Amino acid sequence: MSLLADLGLEQEPAPTHPVLELRGAARTFPGPPEVQALKPTDLRIERGDYVSIVGPSGSGKSTLLHLLGLLDRPTAGEYLVDGIPTVAASEDERAVLRGESIGFVFQAFHLLDRRTVLDNVLLATLYSGVPRHERRERALAALDRVGLSHRVDFHPGVLSGGERQRVAVARAVVADPRVLLADEPTGNLDTVSSAAVLELFDELHGEGLTLVVITHDMSVADRAQRRVRITDGTLVEL
Amino acid sequence: MSAATGVRTRAEVHARDRFGVRDLVAEAAAGIGTRPGRLLLTILGTVLGICSLVVTIGMAQTAAGQIARQFDAVAATQVVIQPRTQGWGEGPALATIPWDAEERMLRLNGIEHAGAIADVSIGEVSISAVSVRDPSAVATVQPIVIGATGGLLDAVRGTVTTGRFFDSGHDARADRVVVLGARAAARLGVHRVDRQPSIFIGERPYAVIGIIDGVARRGDLLDAVILPLGTARADFGVDRLAQVHARIAVGAGPLVAEQAPVALDPRTPDGFEVQVPPTSSLVRERVQGDVNAIFLALGAVALLVGGLGIANVTLLSVMERTGEIGLRRALGATRRQIGAQFLLESVVIGLLGGLIGAALGVGAVVAVSVLREWTPIVSTPMVIGSALLGGVIGLLAGVYPALKAATIEPIAALRSTA
Numbered sequence: 320m321s322l323l324a325d326l327g328l329e330q331e332p333a334p335t336h337p338v339l340e341l342r343g344a345a346r347t348f349p350g351p352p353e354v355q356a357l358k359p360t361d362l363r364i365e366r367g368d369y370v371s372i373v374g375p376s377g378s379g380k381s382t383l384l385h386l387l388g389l390l391d392r393p394t395a396g397e398y399l400v401d402g403i404p405t406v407a408a409s410e411d412e413r414a415v416l417r418g419e420s421i422g423f424v425f426q427a428f429h430l431l432d433r434r435t436v437l438d439n440v441l442l443a444t445l446y447s448g449v450p451r452h453e454r455r456e457r458a459l460a461a462l463d464r465v466g467l468s469h470r471v472d473f474h475p476g477v478l479s480g481g482e483r484q485r486v487a488v489a490r491a492v493v494a495d496p497r498v499l500l501a502d503e504p505t506g507n508l509d510t511v512s513s514a515a516v517l518e519l520f521d522e523l524h525g526e527g528l529t530l531v532v533i534t535h536d537m538s539v540a541d542r543a544q545r546r547v548r549i550t551d552g553t554l555v556e557l
Numbered sequence: 558m559s560a561a562t563g564v565r566t567r568a569e570v571h572a573r574d575r576f577g578v579r580d581l582v583a584e585a586a587a588g589i590g591t592r593p594g595r596l597l598l599t600i601l602g603t604v605l606g607i608c609s610l611v612v613t614i615g616m617a618q619t620a621a622g623q624i625a626r627q628f629d630a631v632a633a634t635q636v637v638i639q640p641r642t643q644g645w646g647e648g649p650a651l652a653t654i655p656w657d658a659e660e661r662m663l664r665l666n667g668i669e670h671a672g673a674i675a676d677v678s679i680g681e682v683s684i685s686a687v688s689v690r691d692p693s694a695v696a697t698v699q700p701i702v703i704g705a706t707g708g709l710l711d712a713v714r715g716t717v718t719t720g721r722f723f724d725s726g727h728d729a730r731a732d733r734v735v736v737l738g739a740r741a742a743a744r745l746g747v748h749r750v751d752r753q754p755s756i757f758i759g760e761r762p763y764a765v766i767g768i769i770d771g772v773a774r775r776g777d778l779l780d781a782v783i784l785p786l787g788t789a790r791a792d793f794g795v796d797r798l799a800q801v802h803a804r805i806a807v808g809a810g811p812l813v814a815e816q817a818p819v820a821l822d823p824r825t826p827d828g829f830e831v832q833v834p835p836t837s838s839l840v841r842e843r844v845q846g847d848v849n850a851i852f853l854a855l856g857a858v859a860l861l862v863g864g865l866g867i868a869n870v871t872l873l874s875v876m877e878r879t880g881e882i883g884l885r886r887a888l889g890a891t892r893r894q895i896g897a898q899f900l901l902e903s904v905v906i907g908l909l910g911g912l913i914g915a916a917l918g919v920g921a922v923v924a925v926s927v928l929r930e931w932t933p934i935v936s937t938p939m940v941i942g943s944a945l946l947g948g949v950i951g952l953l954a955g956v957y958p959a960l961k962a963a964t965i966e967p968i969a970a971l972r973s974t975a
């Protein structure tokens with residue numbers, strides 16, 4: 320059987336791997352009481368997909384995103400990034416894979432207030448193997464990409480919410496990840512700023528970036544080309 | 558499988574571009590540099606600890622150098638005994654040194670060599686190397702004349718340049734022999750004794766049997782014509798001894814000071830003035846040692862407090878920067894990289910404290926030395942070692958916070974600072 324599986328893998332051409340793939344992956348938090356935050360789930364996210372995941376509060380959205388972002392391990396099933404199984408991988412291997420493959424945008428931005436905008440973006444290049452001599456150039460390019468060339472030496476504390484989230488997006492894309500994961504990226508933003516960030520996502524998607532955006536806001540979810548609804552830990556493709 | 562190898566090659570190609578020592582140092586420096594106010598408070602304990610350590614050791618080294626300079630092997634083993642005089646200056650002597658003082662002294666424990674000395678008055682006659690008095694000769698400064706026992710040379714650490722020193726036989730027979738101090742010999746034109754030259758004191762010839770030099774304690778002996786004591790008594794009517802010199806074992810000073818006057822004259826031991834090596838330096842050293850121990854203990858306590866301070870602040874900083882740690886982990890940092898960053902921050906803080914403390918310590922030692930006109934002695938390895946000790950303390954203090962930082966779960970960290 321393992322021979323067959325091996326053969327199957329050998330014959331399968333590389334490009335057909337989904338970027339991210341959950342195979343019966345589940346996440347239970349041991350109690351008491353035990354919480355099955357994510358029921359066994361199959362999900363394939365292909366290269367260039369723009370997927371939104373919607374669901375009510377407590378439905379398991381963040382749990383799913385943490386699994387997809389290699390920040391957490393499923394308690395059952397397998398999770399593959401670019402065809403590489405990750406469940407049995409060591410913490411260090413997962414950290415390296417995370418640095419190279421995943422870009423995060425958080426609802427709370429998570430910028431270092433004591434470092435400049437440029438430093439914040441450079442931070443993502445430190446752990447992801449971006450060639451040393453390209454780091455600065457690429458960070459500046461990423462900031463240019465999100466329209467913040469004029470804020471490079473500012474500290475995040477003086478930026479508007481929308482600007483901060485754009486810094487976070489620049490940081491998420493600077494290391495050229497396989498996929499950008501966003502958890503409620505517009506949750507802290509007014510409509511104008513939200514629109515600017517979503518505009519940016521559309522552009523990045525247009526350039527071929529794979530995006531997974533978690534939101535409870537249907538108007539945000541509607542921007543995506545694929546929509547997945549999660550209710551009580553169960554995924555349904557819309 | 559092909560995809561897996563693909564990722565692995567990607568990882569290998571960029572190996573040198575991974576998070577390395579340079580990045581680690583830069584991040585640690587940034588972590589410290591963004592909180593300068595806190596940095597000052599954090600390093601204070603280490604600064605004080607290292608500073609007191611350097612001051613203590615530096616002052617001990619300086620004092621040791623100072624004592625070594627003052628410590629004179631000659632002075633430490635040399636004893637001089639002379640009769641006290643009544644009142645100031647030239648009153649009558651309160652005691653008399655017996656003629657057999659040398660033997661009496663040698664019977665005491667701790668005395669290695671002894672010799673007695675008497676001043677000789679030769680009146681108006683002159684001393685010359687020729688018997689015929691030449692009135693046209695330029696009047697020169699007369700050498701002094703003294704009488705001595707055979708043991709004097711060794712007692713005052715003299716050396717014989719040529720010939721020999723007289724012995725108790727010459728003394729007992731009152732032989733007309735002399736030994737010349739090196740400068741006196743030069744002045745009299747006597748350079749060799751193998752042809753038995755004579756000098757004349759007045760009209761009387763005396764055979765020169767030796768020339769001495771290197772008299773450490775009584776430099777005036779170099780300008781002297783030295784007669785055996787018996788000769789001095791017979792020819793010049795010397796009626797008393799002026800001084801007894803002795804060379805003693807190191808540390809025998811107090812004992813000799815107590816016993817020598819009694820040995821010389823049991824009836825009037827208080828009539829002698831005994832100059833023994835100062836024993837106070839021993840006491841001083843012992844006191845110095847106690848002071849050093851106290852300062853070292855204080856320094857150690859300060860270092861302990863300093864280390865705890867660093868540990869405390871680093872731990873605080875870890876807790877405060879939980880969000881940053883979660884973020885770094887999300888960006889691909891491994892546990893080890895997180896731990897190393899906080900450990901390095903702690904080491905740098907400790908090292909900084911060590912450097913500042915060592916510099917202040919050296920400054921303090923130099924300042925004290927200048928005030929007391931000492932030569933500051935601070936060994937470079939000690940200073941460098943002290944500064945590095947600060948780093949070691951930072952390292953030790955950073956272990957626990959670093960482990961704590963490394964075990965922070967990224968999810969919890971990201972959630973905690975929403």
Ligand SMILES: Nc1ncnc2c1ncn2[C@@H]1O[C@H](COP(=O)(O)OP(=O)(O)OP(=O)(O)O)[C@@H](O)[C@H]1O
Pocket residue numbers: 348354355356374375376377378379380381382383535
């Ligand atoms: N560490 C944990 N231990 C126990 N239960 C947990 C833990 N983390 C999450 N849960 C539970 O799992 C369920 C899903 O949580 P999750 O954070 O994924 O929800 P969510 O969809 O992101 O909600 P929201 O929209 O409010 O962010 C919730 O019922 C939550 O209480």
Ligand SMILES: [Mg+2]
Pocket residue numbers: 380381382
């Ligand atoms: Mg959530």
